[in-house]
Amino acid sequence: MTMVATERAVTAGGASAAELRAEHLTVRFQGLAAISDVSLQVERHQVFGLIGPNGAGKTTLVNCLTGFQRPTEGRVLAGRTDTAGWSPTEFRRNGIARTFQAGRLFTDMTVVENAEVTGVSLGLSRRAARVQAMELLDWIGIADKADEHASILAYTDQRRLGIARALMLSPAFILLDEPAAGMSDAECEDLMVLVASIPTTFICGVLLIEHNMRVVMGISDRIHVLDGGRTLAEGTPGEIQRHEAVMAAYLGLEA
Amino acid sequence: MIGLLQNLIDALSLGSIYALTALGIGLLFGILRLINFAHGDFITIGAYALIVPSADVTARMLIGDFNIALMLPAIALIVIVAALLTDALVFRPLRRSSPPTLMIGSFAVSYIIQNAVLMMYGSRPKAINLWSDANTQVIIGDLRVPMLQVITLVVTLALMAGLSVFLKKSRYGVQMRAAAEDFRMAQYLGVRGNFVIGLAFAISGILASAVALLYVTQSGSLSHTMGVPLALFAFVAVVIGGMGSLVGAVVGGFLVGFIVTMLQAYLPPDLRAFRDAFAFAFVILVLLVRPAGLVPARNTVERV
Numbered sequence: 433m434t435m436v437a438t439e440r441a442v443t444a445g446g447a448s449a450a451e452l453r454a455e456h457l458t459v460r461f462q463g464l465a466a467i468s469d470v471s472l473q474v475e476r477h478q479v480f481g482l483i484g485p486n487g488a489g490k491t492t493l494v495n496c497l498t499g500f501q502r503p504t505e506g507r508v509l510a511g512r513t514d515t516a517g518w519s520p521t522e523f524r525r526n527g528i529a530r531t532f533q534a535g536r537l538f539t540d541m542t543v544v545e546n547a548e549v550t551g552v553s554l555g556l557s558r559r560a561a562r563v564q565a566m567e568l569l570d571w572i573g574i575a576d577k578a579d580e581h582a583s584i585l586a587y588t589d590q591r592r593l594g595i596a597r598a599l600m601l602s603p604a605f606i607l608l609d610e611p612a613a614g615m616s617d618a619e620c621e622d623l624m625v626l627v628a629s630i631p632t633t634f635i636c637g638v639l640l641i642e643h644n645m646r647v648v649m650g651i652s653d654r655i656h657v658l659d660g661g662r663t664l665a666e667g668t669p670g671e672i673q674r675h676e677a678v679m680a681a682y683l684g685l686e687a
Numbered sequence: 688m689i690g691l692l693q694n695l696i697d698a699l700s701l702g703s704i705y706a707l708t709a710l711g712i713g714l715l716f717g718i719l720r721l722i723n724f725a726h727g728d729f730i731t732i733g734a735y736a737l738i739v740p741s742a743d744v745t746a747r748m749l750i751g752d753f754n755i756a757l758m759l760p761a762i763a764l765i766v767i768v769a770a771l772l773t774d775a776l777v778f779r780p781l782r783r784s785s786p787p788t789l790m791i792g793s794f795a796v797s798y799i800i801q802n803a804v805l806m807m808y809g810s811r812p813k814a815i816n817l818w819s820d821a822n823t824q825v826i827i828g829d830l831r832v833p834m835l836q837v838i839t840l841v842v843t844l845a846l847m848a849g850l851s852v853f854l855k856k857s858r859y860g861v862q863m864r865a866a867a868e869d870f871r872m873a874q875y876l877g878v879r880g881n882f883v884i885g886l887a888f889a890i891s892g893i894l895a896s897a898v899a900l901l902y903v904t905q906s907g908s909l910s911h912t913m914g915v916p917l918a919l920f921a922f923v924a925v926v927i928g929g930m931g932s933l934v935g936a937v938v939g940g941f942l943v944g945f946i947v948t949m950l951q952a953y954l955p956p957d958l959r960a961f962r963d964a965f966a967f968a969f970v971i972l973v974l975l976v977r978p979a980g981l982v983p984a985r986n987t988v989e990r991v
Contacts, residue, residue, distance in 0.1 A: 520875045538868045541861075549865045552858035553877035561858070597876070 449511030451475045452497060452528060452605045452637065457506035459492050466492040467661040469506070476604060476637040479628055481652030481669075483642070485681060488658040490641045491533070494607050497639070498530045499523040510604075525554065527604035531594040531611060539583035544569060546582050546593055550600040561600075568596040571633075572626060588619050595627075599634060606630065607639040612647070620644060624651050649673065657681070689829045694952045700836035702944025703843035706937045707898050708921035709928065710850065711891035713936030716925065717867035717984075718887045721778060721789040727918025728800035729892060733766045733899030734909055735804055737817065742809030746909060751817055763896040769800075770892035771885060779881065797915075804911040812910040817903050839901050846897055847937060850890065854933075859886060867931070920947070927973050929980025938981055943970075 453473045459466045467489035474480040482490050495501035497508055499520040508515045510526055518526070538546050544565050551561025569575040572592045577585065585593060591611050598606050608627065612620040628651040630638050642648045648655060649669040657664040657678050665675045672678055708726065715723045737751035750761050773796050781792050821835040854860035865873040866883045874880050898917065903909065921936075924943045928935025946969055950962045958965070973981070 521877060524875060524877060536869060536872050538865050538872070540868050541864055545861055545864075549861055549873065549878065550876045553862050553865075553873070553879070556858075558856070558858040558861070 449513065449527065449604050451509075451511065452639075453509040454493070454497060455507050455509065457493065457496055457503045457508070459489075459496060459501060460504045465661050467496075467658070470658065470661075470663050471506075472656050472663075472666065474605060474637045474639050476635055477631050478653040479631060479638045479640055479651050481640050481642065481648040481655040482658065483645070483648055483655060484658035484664070487660075489661040490658055491609055492661075493658070494530060494609055494639065494641065497523075498528055498607055524550075524603075527602070528607070529598040529600075529603035529605070530607040531591075531598050531609055533609050533613065535590045535594055537582045537585075537590055537593060537597075539581065541582060542579050543574060543582050543585065543593055544578040547597045547600055550597055554601050556601070564600060565596070568599050569593075572596045573622075588615050588623075591615070592623070599630075599636070602634060603636055605637045605639065607641075609641050610643065611640070612642060612644065617644075620647060627651060690952075692830055694948055696830075696832055696836055697952075698945040698948035699941070700839045700944075701948055702941035703839045704898055704902060704917070704940075705920050705924050705944045706940025707843055707846060707894050707901075708917050709924035709936040709940040710847070710933060711894040711898075712918070712921050713925045713928070713931070713933050714887050714894075715891050717931050717933065718863060718870070719778065719789065719884055720786045721793060722786070722922065722925075723891070724790065724793045724918050724922070725773060725796035725800060726793075726891060726895060726921070727914030727916075728797050728804075729766050729770055729895035729914070730899045730902065730917055731804060731911060731914040732769050732800060733762050733896040734815075734903045734913060735808055735911075736762050736765045736899075737903065738808075738813070738815065738909070740807045742807075744809075744811060744813065746813040746815045748815075751815070759896075759900075762900065763893050766896040766899070767889045767892035770888040770895070774885060774888045778884075782880075797918075801911050801915075808909075808911065810911065812908050815903060815907060815909050817900070817907075819907075821904055835901075835905055839905070842897060842901065846894065850894075850933075853890075859883070863887065923967070923970055927970055927980055929983040931984030932980065932982045935980050935982035935984070942981075 451473050455471050457470045458468050470493060482493065484490055492501060496503050499515070499518050499522065510528060515523065538549065544562065547565035547568060548558070548561040551564055552558055556564070566575060566578060569578055572595060574589050574592050577589065582590070582593065595608065595611060611627065612623050615623065624647050627638060627640060630636050640648065640652065652669055654666065655669055655672045656666045657672060659681045664681060665672060665678050667675070708730070712723055712726050715721050737748060738746040739749045741747070750758055753761060777792050777796055778789065781789055821838055822833055824831045824833050825837070854864055862873065862878045863883050863886060865876070866878050866880070870880065902917070920943050921940065924939035925936045926939070927942060928937070928939030943966070946966050947962065950965050951959065954962060954965065
């Protein structure tokens with residue numbers, strides 16, 4: 433893996449909030465709570481794992497942390513700034529980036545253009561955006577496909593491009609919603625080596641939703657467990673592995 | 688043989704006009720999901736901007752008398768301002784409306800522009816003499832090619848090449864293409880929605896002003912409804928080409944020009960009056976075979 437991208441990407445700017453914090457978040461859809469009273473804090477030097485069974489509210493939480501979902505109660509803080517009323521774009525401009533489960537690439541554009549769009553629309557010149565985009569594609573291992581149409585990318589490369597696009601303009605936080613979904617174990621582990629390096633390489637905190645337990649335990653500094661929209665536990669990977677309620681939720685054991 | 692060649696050149700020239708008009712309509716549809724029937728009236732505005740506003744029968748040149756280096760940008764600017772005003776006053780308030788609502792809005796704009804022209808310039812068509820030198824013919828062997836047709840084709844190709852380079856190479860072009868494919872995603876990534884929409888209106892204004900000048904030179908007359916048939920045929924071209932595809936709009940424009948010219952040339956004289964009926968029947972045939980158009984756009988989803 434090359435690391436040429438690093439220095440320039442880091443100095444390209446970006447937001448400076450030291451942490452991204454959710455305080456007592458609750459989201460209700462027509463009376464049904466998708467998440468209830470969830471609090472957590474992601475820091476810039478961390479990989480923060482977010483796990484839980486399907487329907488636990490993980491994506492809803494990520495939506496709240498990136499402006500795609502307005503919390504019914506509670507608030508989201510970027511550093512000391514209350515983000516109430518911010519649009520998703522404002523979150524992105526303030527250095528809180530995300531990827532999407534569905535990818536949502538621009539399939540009529542080339543791979544490198546997909547990454548460039550974020551750069552030019554947030555103020556870079558076309559040339560500067562291209563330089564940064566190429567560095568990120570190189571870092572994530574798809575530089576050789578830069579001029580291909582995004583529509584012909586293999587599924588795994590689409591996920592990689594989604595991450596590269598989110599890392600444009602050195603965000604302070606990147607929220608990855610199941611970036612390795614659909615990948616083989618080997619591909620998943622390759623990708624997770626890169627994800628694990630994001631905090632040190634880009635000074636960018638990572639919130640990672642991932643189903644592969646072994647992978648999450650392996651690269652996360654802290655792990656937050658959701659179940660039925662509520663916080664079940666939070667701690668280091670070691671603590672979570674010893675946590676009876678978590679193991680019950682995952683393995684179907686009676687606690 | 689010469690006859691066929693002559694007809695082909697006519698077809699290319701007419702097709703150019705339709706293709707340029709279709710590009711203006713297609714560009715806005717791509718970004719805004721607006722089928723802008725007022726685009727033809729942008730052309731009308733560009734044409735009437737040449738003359739002194741009055742209800743006199745004979746047209747007196749105003750901007751039309753300027754030096755060409757001043758006149759082209761002046762006409763373009765007037766149409767751009769008209770297009771941007773249309774966006775600001777009509778389509779921006781309708782931003783979150785459905786495509787059918789936007790289309791009805793464009794009909795309203797179309798009527799307002801036509802009636803404004805009617806009030807300022809009167810209802811009678813006016814003769815106008817723009818660049819009559821361009822109607823001289825170049826004779827190649829047995830072939831007589833009006834200079835204007837060559838100019839029309841060259842201008843069209845130049846504008847298409849320019850637009851293509853702009854969309855591919857400039858930082859704004861990348862943003863417009865992103866917005867055309869997935870407006871919400873582009874907006875999330877930082878693309879300013881109103882900005883790229885304004886840009887699309889401005890470019891469609893430039894295209895409309897070019898069509899206005901070419902068309903007026905060719906027809907030698909002005910009328911407050913002159914843009915309507917152009918917009919109609921161009922819309923048909925966009926549909927044939929594939930809604931949301933700019934390449935499709937150009938292909939459709941040339942195809943419609945070809946069909947209309949050939950029908951005009953080869954239909955039995957008794958049937959020529961029904962030329963457009965045959966042309967539209969052909970359109971229906973194309974759509975039966977290729978419902979998404981000749982060059983289908985990948986995703987023609989609705990905007991927010």
